Structures are given as structure tokens and as C-alpha cells.
Amino acid sequence: MERIPILKMGEFLLVSIQVDMHDRLAMTLQEDLTRRIVQDRAHGVLIDISSLDVVDSFIGRMLGHIASMSRILDAETVVVGMRPAVAITLVELGLSLPGIRTALNVEKGMDMLRRASGLKHFESGEGGHVSAEG
Amino acid sequence: MEKNRATSLTEILSQHENEILEDWMALQLAASTRRADLINDADLRHQSRDFIAAFRQAIATAPVNDISAPGWDTVRGLVAEISRTRARQGFTPSETATFLFSLKQPLFRAVSREGGGDAAAVATDIWNVSLTLDKLGLFSTEIYQKSREEIISRQQRELLELSTPVVKLWDGILALPLIGTLDSERTQIVMESLLQTIVETGAGIAIIDITGVPTVDTLVAQHLLKTVAAARLMGAECIISGIRPQIAATIVHLGVELNSVVTKATLADAFRIALRRTGQTVVPSAKNNQEARVGTHPDS
Numbered sequence: 001m002e003r004i005p006i007l008k009m010g011e012f013l014l015v016s017i018q019v020d021m022h023d024r025l026a027m028t029l030q031e032d033l034t035r036r037i038v039q040d041r042a043h044g045v046l047i048d049i050s051s052l053d054v055v056d057s058f059i060g061r062m063l064g065h066i067a068s069m070s071r072i073l074d075a076e077t078v079v080v081g082m083r084p085a086v087a088i089t090l091v092e093l094g095l096s097l098p099g100i101r102t103a104l105n106v107e108k109g110m111d112m113l114r115r116a117s118g119l120k121h122f123e124s125g126e127g128g129h130v131s132a133e134g
Numbered sequence: 135m136e137k138n139r140a141t142s143l144t145e146i147l148s149q150h151e152n153e154i155l156e157d158w159m160a161l162q163l164a165a166s167t168r169r170a171d172l173i174n175d176a177d178l179r180h181q182s183r184d185f186i187a188a189f190r191q192a193i194a195t196a197p198v199n200d201i202s203a204p205g206w207d208t209v210r211g212l213v214a215e216i217s218r219t220r221a222r223q224g225f226t227p228s229e230t231a232t233f234l235f236s237l238k239q240p241l242f243r244a245v246s247r248e249g250g251g252d253a254a255a256v257a258t259d260i261w262n263v264s265l266t267l268d269k270l271g272l273f274s275t276e277i278y279q280k281s282r283e284e285i286i287s288r289q290q291r292e293l294l295e296l297s298t299p300v301v302k303l304w305d306g307i308l309a310l311p312l313i314g315t316l317d318s319e320r321t322q323i324v325m326e327s328l329l330q331t332i333v334e335t336g337a338g339i340a341i342i343d344i345t346g347v348p349t350v351d352t353l354v355a356q357h358l359l360k361t362v363a364a365a366r367l368m369g370a371e372c373i374i375s376g377i378r379p380q381i382a383a384t385i386v387h388l389g390v391e392l393n394s395v396v397t398k399a400t401l402a403d404a405f406r407i408a409l410r411r412t413g414q415t416v417v418p419s420a421k422n423n424q425e426a427r428v429g430t431h432p433d434s
Contacts, residue, residue, distance in 0.1 A: 080369060084329030087367040088322075096363035098394075103369040104336055 004029045006036050012044040012113050013037065013075075014106075018051050026062045033066060037073045044113035045070050048106055050081025060095040067100045076101065076116045080109035143198075143259050146248045147190040155179075155186055157240035167232045172223045181216055185237075188212050198262045201269045213270055217277040222285070227278050231271040238267055298324050300331040307408045308337045308370075309401065313346035321357035325364055332370045339408040340365055343401045345376030355390040362395050371411070373397070375404035 002025060007014040013036055015029070033045065047063065049055065055063075067077040080103045090097065101116075103109035147154070159179055162168060188208045196205020213234070220230045241263050249256035298320070301309045310328055314320075328340060342361065347354065362372040375398040377385075385392060398404040409416060 079367075082367050082369070084326060084333060084364075084368065087329060087364040088325055090367055091360045091364045097367060102367055104332065104338065105369075108336075108338065108369065 003032065006032055008036075008040055008042070011042055011117065012046060012110070013040065013042045014046050014048070016048040016051075020054065021052065021059050023058055026059055030062060030066055030069070034069050034073065037070060037075050042075050043117045045075055045077045046106065046109045046113060047077065047079045048081050048109075049079060049086070050083070050105075052086060053083070055082075055086045055090060057093050057095055060090055060093070060097060064097055064099050067097075071099075076113055078103050078109040078112050080104065080106055142249070142255065143245070143262070144190070144194040146244050147186075147193060150244050150248070151186060151190060154240045154244050155183055157243065158182055158186070158237055161236050161239060162233070165232070165236060167229045169225060169229060172220075172225060181233075185209070185212055185216075185234075189237075199265055199269075201266060201273065209270065210273065213274045214277045217274040218281040221278045221281040227275050230278050231275050234267055234271045234274055238264060241267075294320065294323060298327050300327050302331075302335060302337070303341070303405060304409065304412075304414070306336070306338045306412045307405070308332065308335065308340040309343060309405075310340060311343045311346060311376075311401075315349070316347060316354045316357050318353075318357065321361065325361045328361065329364060329368055332365060332368055337370060339371050339373065339411055341373045341375055341401065341404045341408060343376040343404070344374060344381070345378070345401070347376075347381075350381045350384055350390075352388050352390055355385065355388070355392070359392075359395070371396075373404040373407060375399070375401045 002019075004015060004017055004019070004025065007016075013033065015033065017029075019025075036042065037045065045066070047066070052059075063079055067079075070077045078101045079097075082102065101112060103112050159182060162178060162182070163175065192206045192209045196203045200206070201210065216233065217230050220233075242260050245259045245263065246256050249259065293314075299311070301311065303309045308328070308331055310324065312324065316324070331337070332340065342358065344350065344358070350358075358374065362374070365372045373396045374392070377397055377399060396404075396407065398407065406416070
């Protein structure tokens with residue numbers, strides 16, 4: 001049976017959805033993910049949907065459910081890489097997914113998860129000073 | 135008889151071309167529809183002469199009443215050109231068509247003067263000329279209308295392009311200054327260009343400045359909230375800035391919920407928040423600090 005792979009990266013789980021989601025696949029993913037969160041004692045879930053062209057209302061709701069379930073299991077969920085067209089469609093459908101945290105790409109999503117899990121990281125080379133020259 | 139009469143109209147036109155032109159010019163210059171502010175006498179004379187020349191040629195070679203015939207191509211081209219120019223210059227449609235209609239009187243005069251005693255032939259000539267000029271007048275109005283519509287649609291397109299720039303304020307910070315009313319079509323374009331720029335630049339914060347939006351009703355607010363929601367789904371945060379006091383009052387009176395969005399009164403405040411969120415701060419340079427304390431710099 002077709003499954004979406006769930007990768008473990010430290011204390012986070014990484015899910016990259018590369019195929020078209022149908023409803024059965026979504027349900028399987030939801031079950032697998034909750035099981036793995038408990039099993040691996042994960043503190044964060046990162047779902048990459050950058051290769052998804054279509055996100056319908058069911059998948060949208062499913063993402064919301066995954067986020068809520070993870071939160072109950074003490075894991076933050078970040079959805080990253082949503083395409084502009086998908087975002088517009090979801091908003092037009094009235095699904096603004098208020099319970100889900102989002103980030104632009106995997107890198108920013110991981111940053112967000114690290115910060116959320118209380119892990120300090122000191123690689124802020126890009127946060128420089130802006131000085132007002134006279 | 136038939137052939138004879140047809141040539142006579144052509145003859146009258148070719149023999150008395152200058153007289154007719156002078157007569158026509160005098161009429162046009164004296165007319166109340168004359169727009170000396172839009173076209174000068176030399177240009178008007180030039181246009182009139184070209185038109186009479188083309189008209190004479192068309193009458194000599196092509197069937198009189200059918201202006202869609204190939205023989206009338208030059209005349210139609212000329213009329214179209216004149217109508218287009220006048221539409222751009224700001225003439226009204228009737229002023230444009232009057233240019234052609236005013237040729238009737240000089241032509242009628244010439245025909246009746248030269249027609250001899252043959253009343254029937256004169257009447258036929260006059261009828262033909264009148265019919266043809268009427269058709270040309272209508273044609274000119276059509277062209278006028280068409281070029282006006284072209285101008286309008288071009289301006290609409292330009293307006294859409296002009297009014298939705300996405301500006302990069304700083305690394306990771308975008309600004310979207312909105313000017314003019316937001317309807318659903320514009321919101322769509324604004325949303326698309328904002329999201330596209332977010333993807334391209336990887337910006338984490340977008341400031342939507344609505345200083346230039348004249349009124350915010352429930353629909354506009356809904357459009358704004360949609361844009362904010364879509365940007366959030368992509369992983370970018372939105373700040374709405376430039377809310378004027380009246381607009382704040384309207385929003386509250388209408389009962390629009392803007393609680394889910396960070397709002398600021400000015401773009402500067404929004405920018406400050408955005409810098410803080412991206413881990414950056416604005417500090418005055420040490421030199422300026424000293425100057426500020428001393429306060430006597432000759433150049434500042």
C-alpha cells in the first residue's frame with residue numbers, strides 16, 4: 001500500500017508530500033504521524049507541501065487535524081512551502097487554517113520548530129544592525 | 135444621360151476643387167464647433183485639402199453610394215486617421231463628424247451653380263453627395279468610438295499595473311502600498327503579485343499600506359483579510375499600516391474584525407515592528423548622536 005515516508009531529524013519529524021494526496025493517503029498519513037510522534041517522542045512536525053499543486057478542502061482540514069492532534073501530543077506542526085495558487089484557493093474556499101503554523105521554506109520551518117521547542121540556536125549571522133547614516 | 139451626370143459631379147469637383155476648399159474652410163472657421171484650441175488653421179486646411187482630393191478621386195473611380203468599395207479605401211483611411219487623432223485630441227464625436235457634414239453645403243452650392251438648368255440631375259447629385267457624406271460621418275463616429283474604447287481599456291490596464299507594486303523595503307521585508315479602491319479583481323492581482331514576490335524574495339514579513347485607499351467598507355476589509363490569510367498560509371506575516379482615523383472609525387462602526395491582524399497607524403511604525411521581528415534594529419550612528427547633542431552643525 002502506498003505510504004508517505006516520515007523522516008526523523010533529531011527531535012523533529014519531517015514529512016515531504018511529493019505525490020497527489022487522495023483522501024485515503026491523507027488518512028493513512030494522519031494515523032502514521034500520530035503513531036510516530038508518540039513512538040519517537042518527537043517535539044515538532046514539519047510538513048513540506050511545496051510540490052502540491054492542488055490542496056482541496058479535505059486535505060486542508062486534514063492538515064488542521066494533524067496540527068491539533070500533534071499539539072495534544074506536545075508537538076508543534078509547521079506547514080512549509082505552500083504555493084501562491086494553493087494559498088489563494090484555500091482562502092477562496094474559506095479555509096485559512098488558523099490552527100496551523102506556516103513558514104516559507106523548510107529552512108525557516110526548522111528555525112521555527114527549534115525556537116518553539118526552546119532550543120536556542122546562535123547562528124544569527126544575518127541579523128545585522130541597521131544604522132542611520134546622516 | 136446617366137453616365138454624363140456621373141462625370142459632371144466628378145468634373146465639378148476637379149474643376150472647382152479650390153473654390154470648394156475655400157468655401158469649406160470659411161465655413162469651418164466660422165462654425166461654432168470650431169476648436170481653435172485643439173487644431174490650428176494650417177492643419178485643418180491640410181486635412182480638408184487631403185480629404186477633398188481623396189473624395190474627388192473616389193467619386194471618379196468608384197460607385198458613389200458604396201463607401202465599403204475598394205475605391206473608397208483612401209477616403210476611409212483618411213477619415214479613420216482624422217477621427218482617431220481627434221478622439222485623442224479631445225474633440226467630441228459630433229465635432230468630429232461635423233468636419234465631414236460641413237462639406238455638404240459647399241458641395242451643394244457648387245453642384246447647383248454648375249448644374250445648369252437640369253434640376254433632376256442636380257437633385258440626384260445632391261442626394262448622392264449627401265448620402266455618401268452621411269455614411270462617412272457615421273463611419274467617423276464609429277472609428278471615434280472605437281479609438282476612445284481603446285484608450286479606456288489601455289488606461290485600465292495601465293492603472294492595474296501601476297497600482298500594484300510590491301516594494302522590497304529591507305531584507306525579508308516587503309511593502310505593498312495600495313492606491314485607490316480595492317475591488318475583487320484588483321485584490322486578486324494584488325494577492326497574486328504579493329504572494330509571487332514572497333516566493334521570489336523569501337520575505338517573512340509584508341506590510342500592506344492602505345494610506346491611499348479612500349474608503350474601507352466591509353468588502354474591502356474582507357479582501358484585505360483574504361490577502362493577509364493567503365500570505366500567512368505561505369508562511370509570511372502581514373502588517374496593515376496607514377489606517378487613517380476616519381477609516382478606523384468606519385471599521386469599528388461596521389463591526390469588521392481586524393483583531394487577527396497586526397495594524398499600525400503609519401508605515402514607519404510597521405517598518406519598526408517588522409525590523410524587530412526579523413531581528414534587526416535601527417540605531418543612530420555615533421557621529422549623528424554627537425551632533426544631535428551639540429546641535430550646531432552648519433550643514434545639518
